[in-house]
Amino acid sequence: MVKVDKELPVAFEPAQPLRRPVSLGDEVYNALFARLMSLQIPPDSRIKIDVLARELGVSQTPIREALARLENEGLVVKTHLIGYRAASQLSAKQFEDLYDLRLLLEPYAAEKAAENMTPEVLDVLRGLEREMSAGEGDELAYGRFAQLDKRFHDVIARTAGNTLVEEALARLHTHVHLFRLMYHARVTGEAIKEHAALLAAFESRDGVEAARLMRTHIKKARARFAARLRQGAQP
Amino acid sequence: MVKVDKELPVAFEPAQPLRRPVSLGDEVYNALFARLMSLQIPPDSRIKIDVLARELGVSQTPIREALARLENEGLVVKTHLIGYRAASQLSAKQFEDLYDLRLLLEPYAAEKAAENMTPEVLDVLRGLEREMSAGEGDELAYGRFAQLDKRFHDVIARTAGNTLVEEALARLHTHVHLFRLMYHARVTGEAIKEHAALLAAFESRDGVEAARLMRTHIKKARARFAARLRQGAQP
DNA sequence: CTGGGCGAGATTGCATACAGATCGGCTGCG
DNA sequence: CGCAGCCGATCTGTATGCAATCTCGCCCAG
Numbered sequence: 001m002v003k004v005d006k007e008l009p010v011a012f013e014p015a016q017p018l019r020r021p022v023s024l025g026d027e028v029y030n031a032l033f034a035r036l037m038s039l040q041i042p043p044d045s046r047i048k049i050d051v052l053a054r055e056l057g058v059s060q061t062p063i064r065e066a067l068a069r070l071e072n073e074g075l076v077v078k079t080h081l082i083g084y085r086a087a088s089q090l091s092a093k094q095f096e097d098l099y100d101l102r103l104l105l106e107p108y109a110a111e112k113a114a115e116n117m118t119p120e121v122l123d124v125l126r127g128l129e130r131e132m133s134a135g136e137g138d139e140l141a142y143g144r145f146a147q148l149d150k151r152f153h154d155v156i157a158r159t160a161g162n163t164l165v166e167e168a169l170a171r172l173h174t175h176v177h178l179f180r181l182m183y184h185a186r187v188t189g190e191a192i193k194e195h196a197a198l199l200a201a202f203e204s205r206d207g208v209e210a211a212r213l214m215r216t217h218i219k220k221a222r223a224r225f226a227a228r229l230r231q232g233a234q235p
Numbered sequence: 236m237v238k239v240d241k242e243l244p245v246a247f248e249p250a251q252p253l254r255r256p257v258s259l260g261d262e263v264y265n266a267l268f269a270r271l272m273s274l275q276i277p278p279d280s281r282i283k284i285d286v287l288a289r290e291l292g293v294s295q296t297p298i299r300e301a302l303a304r305l306e307n308e309g310l311v312v313k314t315h316l317i318g319y320r321a322a323s324q325l326s327a328k329q330f331e332d333l334y335d336l337r338l339l340l341e342p343y344a345a346e347k348a349a350e351n352m353t354p355e356v357l358d359v360l361r362g363l364e365r366e367m368s369a370g371e372g373d374e375l376a377y378g379r380f381a382q383l384d385k386r387f388h389d390v391i392a393r394t395a396g397n398t399l400v401e402e403a404l405a406r407l408h409t410h411v412h413l414f415r416l417m418y419h420a421r422v423t424g425e426a427i428k429e430h431a432a433l434l435a436a437f438e439s440r441d442g443v444e445a446a447r448l449m450r451t452h453i454k455k456a457r458a459r460f461a462a463r464l465r466q467g468a469q470p
Numbered sequence: 471c472t473g474g475g476c477g478a479g480a481t482t483g484c485a486t487a488c489a490g491a492t493c494g495g496c497t498g499c500g
Numbered sequence: 501c502g503c504a505g506c507c508g509a510t511c512t513g514t515a516t517g518c519a520a521t522c523t524c525g526c527c528c529a530g
Contacts, residue, residue, distance in 0.1 A: 023315045024485075048510070059486045060511095064296070065303050072307035080258045081492055083511060097397045104339045104400075162332045165339075168403055259513070284483065294514045295483090316520055318483060 024058055029066035031056060036075055036086060037174070039181055047076060047084040073171060090179050092229060098172055099222040103215060105169055106153070110198065110214035111207040112160035121159050122202060128152045129195050132188070145188050146180050152195060156214075183228045190220065259293055260300035266291060267301050271310050271321060272409070274416055282311060282319040308406060325414050327464060333407055334457040338450060340400055340407075341388065345433065345449035346442040347395035356394050357437060363387045364430050367423070380423050381415050387430060391449075418463045425455065 032052075035041045047067065053060045067084050070076045076084050090098065113121075132148045150173050157166040194217040201210040267287075270276045282302065288295045302319050305311045311319050325333065348356075367383045385408050392401040429452040436445040 026315075050510070059484090061296075061299070061485055064512095065299065068300050068303040069307055072304055081511060082494095094398070097399045100343075100397055101399045101403070104343055108335075108339055162335055163329070164332045164336045164407070168336070172399070283481090285481090294512095296513055299483095316483070317522090 024062040025065035028052075028056060028058065028062045029069055032066055032070060033075070036070070037177060037181075039178075041086050043086050043089045043178075045086050047086060049083070073174065075174065090175060095179065095225070095229065098175060099218065102169070102172060102176075102218050105165055105172075106156075106218055107211040107215040109157045109160040109162075109165055109169065110201075111211035112162065113156045114202050114205050114207040114210035116159050116161055117202050117205050118159075121155065122199075124155055125152065125199060125202065128155070129192070129199060132195065133192055142188070143181065146177055149191065149195075150177055179225070183225060190224070191217075194220065259297040263287075263291060263293065263297045264301035264304055267305060268310070271305070272412060272416075274413075276321050278321050278324045278413075280321050282321060284318070308409065310409065325410060330414065330460070330464065333410060334453065337404070337407060337411075337453050340404055341391075341453055342446040342450045344392045344395040344397070344400055344404065345436075346446035347397065348391045349437050349440050349442040349445035351394050351396055352437050352440050353394075356390065357434075359390055360387065360434060360437065363390070364427070364434060367430065368427055377423070378416065381412055384426065384430075385412055414460070418460060425459070426452070429455065 032041070032047075041047065049060050049063050049067070052063050056063070067076060067078070071078050071084070075087050077087055078084050128148050128151055132145055132152070153173060154166075154170065157169045160166065194213065198210060198213050198217065201213055267276070267282075276282065284295050284298050284302070287298050291298070302311060302313070306313050306319070310322050312322055313319050363383050363386055367380055367387070388408060389401075389405060392404045395401065429448065433445060433448050433452065436448055
């Protein structure tokens with residue numbers, strides 16, 4: 001009981017001492033996650049446990065476990081005695097809520113990240129920015145841009161050093177990703193400029209400036225999608 | 236018992252067409268949640284599926300489902316081929332992270348709540364405050380105070396109208412609750428005064444003031460627990 | 471006599487197959 | 501055309517075999 005103080009620091013050690021074989025449930029989770037993210041399983045479509053079990057060649061137990069996890073993350077919804085189905089597309093209200101929350105978290109993350117910035121992380125961020133710039137103009141590669149952008153923000157969140165904030169943001173980003181795939185606003189040019197400005201703030205470790213830039217970045221991103229939404233863009 | 240939990244959702248979701256029979260998994264979840272919250276299952280202790288199955292008189296499937304949900308909420312952790320165990324007590328670092336996050340979310344929630352405040356919600360909040368004041372000085376009833384305080388904040392989060400923020404905060408509050416039970420700082424007097432001030436801001440629908448008051452309330456709460464932590468208080 | 475390494479039994483979770491219950495749709499009758 | 505009842509599909513929950521881990525006693529070296 002009093003060992004709490006001893007064990008907790010260990011939980012933060014970077015290296016995992018033992019590599020356990022992954023559970024089937026995890027594999028199923030990853031498979032489903034990928035299918036949802038690629039819209040291979042479209043929103044609102046039913047997800048049948050036994051079909052998946054046959055398809056993936058496993059029993060129903062790991063499927064259930066994976067679906068339970070996905071439900072908690074809001075990617076699928078469950079109705080008792082009816083079954084699971086992929087979550088609906090975000091409504092306008094949910095979209096606003098999501099960006100409000102991002103506006104609360106991401107500037108903070110940027111500020112902390114700027115303070116904790118290391119040359120290594122900076123290199124990673126520069127690399128991601130370079131890849132995003134390289135693909136500019138290529139409309140087909142938008143999915144790739146979205147992935148890189150997600151990574152960019154995830155790295156910042158991780159560098160901030162607050163695990164809870166990092167997890168909360170990771171959760172949001174998956175939804176943003178789905179939203180993007182449906183209403184793919186091809187406004188990568190602006191986003192790239194905003195990322196570059198952020199990088200400059202990170203280089204000089206200016207937390208206040210990084211927070212400010214992130215705030216405007218998120219606001220502008222929201223505005224870009226909101227315009228798209230009002231136009232009634234269809235997938 | 237105040238029907239806060241029942242009445243508020245109704246206000247936001249007017250018509251629930253059908254009351255489906257609750258699934259066993261949900262019941263198991265509630266049972267486990269209660270045991271964890273009451274420390275009947277202490278932190279770091281192993282949670283054996285088959286033992287629970289016999290104890291609750293159900294099979295292993297619903298137990299697994301409940302545990303999967305609890306894992307996503309961070310209340311239990313799973314190690315592949317080892318099993319589940321109750322989550323560890325928060326470390327000092329995690330405690331700081333948690334309060335940083337609360338500081339980001341709760342002032343925002345208070346501001347929005349003030350803007351959306353209705354007489355009905357105000358009544359509920361007043362009722363909760365009254366109950367908390369009534370129990371003042373009674374050390375044994377601290378667990379009860381903690382519950383009321385949690386409700387108080389939950390109602391505010393719900394009134395803010397941002398579901399994502401509400402969910403994020405709900406998640407944090409469960410951890411705060413556990414933390415409190417271990418290091419029960421009996422400083423209810425101060426908290427009650429801060430709640431009263433908040434109520435005044437809600438009455439006048441002053442969002443900016445509510446946000447400010449909430450910020451100081453959270454900061455002071457953090458300071459109260461931090462002092463307790465440094466003293467090395469034991470459960 | 472003490473301490474460390476090793477292995478077998480017991481324990482536990484993982485995965486599968488199966489039975490019961492419920493829902494939704496289809497068909498046929500009024 | 502509408503409604504009632506049946507049937508297939510599907511989910512929920514149970515029982516069981518299997519694989520991996522942990523525990524603890526044994527043996528051997530120092």
